[in-house]
Amino acid sequence: MPEALRHREMREHNQVLILGLIQRCGPVTRPELGRRSGLTKASITRIVQELVSQDLVSEVPAQGTGSGGRPAAGLRMRAGVLASVGVDLRIDRYAVVLRDLSGAELGRWEERMVPGTGPEQVLAEVGQHVQDLRRDYPHEVVGVGVSVGGSATDDGQGVAYSLYLGWNDVDVAGLLAPYLPGVPLRVLDVSCCAAQASFEYLSYQAGQRGDRLPTRSELVHLQCGIGLGAGRPGGWDTSLPPRASSLPVSHVPIDPSGPRCHTCGWNGCLDSVLGFTALMRRTEDLGVSPGQDPHYMEGYCRQVAAAAAGGDQRAAGALEALADDLARAVGMIALLASPGHMTIGGWPVYLGEDFIQEVRRRVHAHRDCGSLSISAGELGDDASLVGASMIGASVGLLARLTDQAG
DSSP states (O other): OOHHHHHHHHHHHHHHHHHHHHHHHOSEEHHHHHHHHOOOHHHHHHHHHHHHHTTSEEEEEEEEEOGGGOEEEEEEEOSSSEEEEEEEEOSSEEEEEEEETTSOEEEEEEEEOOTTOOHHHHHHHHHHHHHHHHTTOOOEEEEEEEEESSEEOTTSSSEEEETTTTEEEEOHHHHHTTTSTTOOEEEEEHHHHHHHHHHHHHHHHHHHHTOOOOOGGGEEEEEESSSEEEEOOOTTOTTSOGGGGEEOOTTOBSOTTSOBOTTTOOBSBHHHHHSHHHHHHHTGGGTOOOOSSTTHHHHHHHHHHHHHHTTOHHHHHHHHHHHHHHHHHHHHHHHHHOOSEEEEEEHHHHTOHHHHHHHHHHHHTSTTSTTOEEEEOTTGGGHHHHHHHHHHHHHHHHHHHHHHHO
16 A cells, blocks of 8 residues: 555544544543543644644533643534534434534424335425525535435445335435535434434443443444334444444344234234334223324323333233343344443333333343343434434545545
């Protein structure tokens, strides 16, 4: 490899490393960046100057003091200049969010998905709402992340197939290009986008405490919605195909006597046993009905949890059976993927911490899963949408750093 090329790749690598640490730990001081990255003080100074000059990073007063008793300057993602777009395409809803790179949500739009709606119509509506959201803010959009209830194409630019949406070979990038010309885009499945959101939140919490930051390989996220999926956070490496972060467990049969899945045809696959429709089937005699808004899962689950807490034995029995099935699914995925930490998102979050604790207890009863850390995802059903915007930020920032280096 030519020396100049090797130098440029190292420079990009170090910029990505420092920018990622600022995203996850900010506000963070230069000495802390040096401790966490292993880079020299001179390298940190140079990289920070480059990131500040590109409007990516800003300095703020940090807690504590620096040398000589002076307040230490902290670094964080600059607010008010750059933004990313997240798009969520699922069988039950489609949504758009615009987020400042500092993490603040600027605006969103969401709607229930009408079954059978074609991709051209859906993405035209998405693109129009992106433009409507952008009209209220001066931000430059650096990247777009798209979460899809299905499989992405190997280049991350489209939907290969979605059994839920009935879509095949959809050029998402091409259909959104008129609304976001020249903006980098990446498509990943719902579980991988949700995993990215969980990873960023866990990392931020660890960074604020001063703890060791988790690595991407340590985390697997299980997202439960109409369907069920598991994935790892994708991060900055856009050279990896989308399937590299996905764990295709949705239609693995775990209960041969379970209900037949209308999507795959198997009896007792994870989708049919633990999808939201399975939850409704198990609680149909409670008289609870889902609403018509895009957040109907949350309302439904909170009513079921309230019924169980109020002494309804039917609700309590349904939650006990669900906890047992979910614990078996978590245990199976943990044995296959060997994560140190698993987060659970989607409808289980809205059943409350007692439900998650019961799942945790049952998983830990297995001798090979006793050390697995399990927690509820912070964002519930919103994880895939927020995670998509984080993917969009990573893709856009990487393109921006590469262009600057070139």
